[in-house]
Structure formats: structure tokens, C-alpha cells
Amino acid sequence: MIPILYSSSETNFTANGIGWLSDCSNCIVTEALNGVYECEFSYPITGRLYSEIFPDRIIKAKPSETSNPQLFKIYRSTKPINGIVKFYCQHISYNLNGNPVSPFSITYATNATAALSAILSHCHYAHSFTAVSTSSVQSRFELKTPASARKCLGGMEGSVLDNFGGEYEFDNFVIKHYSQRGADNGVTIEYGKNLTAVTADTNISGVYTSVYPYAIDADGGYHELPEKIIELQTASSYGEPRTLTLDMSDKFKDEEITETKLRQYTSAYITANHPDSIAQNVKISFVQLWQSPEYKSLAALERISLGDS
Numbered sequence: 001m002i003p004i005l006y007s008s009s010e011t012n013f014t015a016n017g018i019g020w021l022s023d024c025s026n027c028i029v030t031e032a033l034n035g036v037y038e039c040e041f042s043y044p045i046t047g048r049l050y051s052e053i054f055p056d057r058i059i060k061a062k063p064s065e066t067s068n069p070q071l072f073k074i075y076r077s078t079k080p081i082n083g084i085v086k087f088y089c090q091h092i093s094y095n096l097n098g099n100p101v102s103p104f105s106i107t108y109a110t111n112a113t114a115a116l117s118a119i120l121s122h123c124h125y126a127h128s129f130t131a132v133s134t135s136s137v138q139s140r141f142e143l144k145t146p147a148s149a150r151k152c153l154g155g156m157e158g159s160v161l162d163n164f165g166g167e168y169e170f171d172n173f174v175i176k177h178y179s180q181r182g183a184d185n186g187v188t189i190e191y192g193k194n195l196t197a198v199t200a201d202t203n204i205s206g207v208y209t210s211v212y213p214y215a216i217d218a219d220g221g222y223h224e225l226p227e228k229i230i231e232l233q234t235a236s237s238y239g240e241p242r243t244l245t246l247d248m249s250d251k252f253k254d255e256e257i258t259e260t261k262l263r264q265y266t267s268a269y270i271t272a273n274h275p276d277s278i279a280q281n282v283k284i285s286f287v288q289l290w291q292s293p294e295y296k297s298l299a300a301l302e303r304i305s306l307g308d309s
Contacts (some may be wrong), residue, residue: 194289
């Protein structure tokens with residue numbers, strides 16, 4: 001898809017805006033699960049719309065074959081090199097970085113949909129964002145000090161990801177939260193078929209074999225479980241125990257601290273954050289067979305999207 005350029009104040013993105021950037025030499029979108037979502041493109045200074053392209057303007061580009069066209073806001077440009085200027089853009093959801101959320105709390109166990117809706121409703125500036133979640137994890141949610149709306153989604157202590165876990169899909173102005181994004185459609189990447197390179201990196205520095213939950217009430221009273229420590233699935237996998245001390249006091253702001261509740265909130269934390277998971281990073285390069293003529297009839301069976309297994 002050829003990118004389309006819009007003004008920074010545009011609200012109708014079904015029209016052609018300022019125009020199609022047909023002189024664009026390349027346009028690359030990079031997206032990571034719960035991470036960066038950016039776009040960069042190169043444009044010649046002799047291009048028809050060069051004088052119209054500058055920071056704060058918006059482009060619409062298609063990130064992948066399976067994604068809807070997405071809006072990206074230009075935030076940076078380079079000096080011309082050989083008559084070509086490179087422009088850097090961030091997904092429109094980054095607008096939430098500049099929209100502060102006032103402190104609030106949900107004093108009962110709730111779901112991610114309610115927490116997301118509360119964040120968006122407590123934003124200082126009016127916006128067009130909505131959110132939905134398919135996660136069934138239950139947790140309390142509290143924002144003690146003002147923070148940007150996007151930070152509340154993930155990237156700080158006490159965020160939605162911190163309390164509920166899960167993975168995001170940012171679809172223009174719709175924030176979609178899943179327990180796990182993507183699916184297993186039986187697609188394989190193999191030697192002799194489509195794999196061209198692979199590198200792997202395993203890191204256990206952040207793995208814990210158990211958690212030690214506790215809570216302190218408003219009067220300074222200390223509470224813990226009778227067994228003190230909850231062993232995780234990795235407990236027998238390492239020579240030395242690695243215990244995460246877990247302060248759950250913020251879960252009991254207006255609620256009596258009981259063993260049952262402490263155990264419940266700890267279980268929810270373990271389910272959402274997986275403190276016993278080993279960090280494994282594998283970088284794979286492969287041929288996109290669904291784009292080759294030989295696999296034309298099997299394209300639907302070979303196509304891979306972000307988050308798929």
C-alpha cells in the first residue's frame with residue numbers, strides 16, 4: 001500500500017487527505033508485542049508532496065497483509081542525502097503519551113476491560129480511543145499519581161500489563177488487549193522449506209523459583225501466608241532457590257487483609273506475570289512463502305501474523 005498523507009488535525013481518514021505519497025521509495029513498519037510500533041519511509045526532495053511532509057503530520061500505511069491500514073504520526077526527519085529524506089513516525093496510539101490520567105482506584109477485583117475504560121475516562125484531554133479486552137484475569141487497579149495514558153497501559157509499575165498481563169494490538173484508535181495475541185494455525189518454519197537464518201539467546205537472570213507474598217495494613221500490621229513461600233513450577237530446576245519478595249499491600253487499600261485474599265491476589269499476579277518464565281529470544285529469518293507463485297493456492301495456510309505460534 002502506498003502511504004497517504006494527512007494533516008495533523010484530520011479526523012476523516014477514509015478520504016485521501018493531502019494525497020498519496022506515490023514517490024515514496026520505501027516504507028517499513030516495525031512492531032513488537034507490547035513494544036515499539038513505528039514506521040519509517042524515504043521520500044525524494046523532488047517528490048510532488050515533499051513540501052507538505054513535516055513533523056506532526058499523519059500518514060496511513062498498511063503494516064502487514066493481515067492488518068488494517070494504520071495511522072502514524074511523523075515525529076522526526078533527516079537532512080537530505082543524495083536528494084532523499086528519511087521520515088520517522090510513531091503509531092497514533094503514541095498520542096496517549098501526552099495525555100495525563102488523574103489518580104483513581106478500583107477498590108474491588110475487576111477485569112482488564114474495566115481498568116482500560118477507567119484509564120481512558122480519566123484522561124485530561126478528550127480523545128477518540130476506546131479499549132476492549134478478552135482477558136479473564138481479575139485484579140484491583142489503582143493509579144496513585146498522575147501518569148500518561150500509554151504508561152498506564154504498560155511500561156510502569158501498577159500498569160494494566162503489570163496487573164493483568166496479556167498482549168496488546170493497537171488498531172488505530174482501538175486498543176485491543178488479549179491474554180495472548182495471535183494463534184497457532186499449524187504454520188511451520190523449517191530447514192529446507194523456508195528458514196534462512198536463526199540465532200537464539202537464553203537468559204535466566206530474571207527467573208524466580210518461588211514468591212514470598214506479604215501485605216502491611218493501614219495500622220502497620222504485617223500479614224503473610226502460613227507457609228510463607230509459594231513454590232513455582234521451576235522450583236526443582238535450579239540448584240539454588242530464587243525467591244521474589246512480593247509486597248501486595250496496594251491490593252488492600254479499603255479491604256481487610258485475609259489469608260484467602262492474599263492467596264487470591266498472589267495467584268492472580270503469578271498468572272499475569274509468570275515470574276518463573278525463562279527469557280528466550282530467537283531471531284528467525286525466513287522466506288514468506290505465501291508471496292511466492294508456487295504457494296499461491298496455499299497462501300492462506302502459510303501466512304503468519306504478529307503473535308502467531
